[in-house]
């Protein structure tokens with residue numbers, strides 16, 4: 025029986041993850057958002073893996089900074105958002121909404137999810153229900169709006185929300201514990217717009233703390249659970265979303 029591919033996380037910087045999608049039979053890997061070279065390069069060499077390709081979700085340097093060094097040592101195709109052609113000079117394949125791409129052993133479809141940046145994309149693997157979503161959705165939170173509007177970000181989050189319930193979300197930052205504090209603060213507000221269940225949040229906190237106490241990441245997120253507790257997915261309108269995002273910025 026064929027071995028199921030797996031996703032390994034390489035922590036870099038303060039709280040970023042580089043995702044390594046590994047096919048153990050072919051000894052091939054696809055790397056997502058390699059913000060630095062050294063850790064990824066070492067991982068490839070230590071595990072005798074061939075780099076089959078690189079996926080980039082958006083143009084921020086903590087997501088793309090390692091690409092040049094990496095492809096210098098391990099030549100591979102680099103896929104990046106077409107809308108970021110002027111900002112990313114290390115890519116050679118440009119993707120847009122609706123594209124389907126084959127990268128080594130994996131297939132992805134491309135979703136444009138503007139808000140954090142205008143060109144931001146996510147890569148969806150339908151076989152394994154994996155979403156590589158950069159800085160759009162975080163555990164109990166969402167990305168900041170650097171370039172897009174509230175409406176764009178709200179719509180992008182709604183698109184993630186509509187993916188299949190079993191979806192695993194690979195977001196780039198480990199912000200879940202910080203966002204939990206925001207959620208608790210929200211629960212205590214008199215006029216909180218959030219209608220999530222306190223019990224669901226308690227269960228979430230218990231599981232999160234169990235994982236973090238033994239040094240495990242909170243990523244991947246389970247979409248089925250984020251739908252119940254993530255205030256930015258619970259928001260019923262753009263206005264409500266904007267209110268929450270502003271409140272979070274003030275924290």
Ligand SMILES: [Zn+2]
Pocket residue numbers: 082084140159
């Ligand atoms: Zn970013």
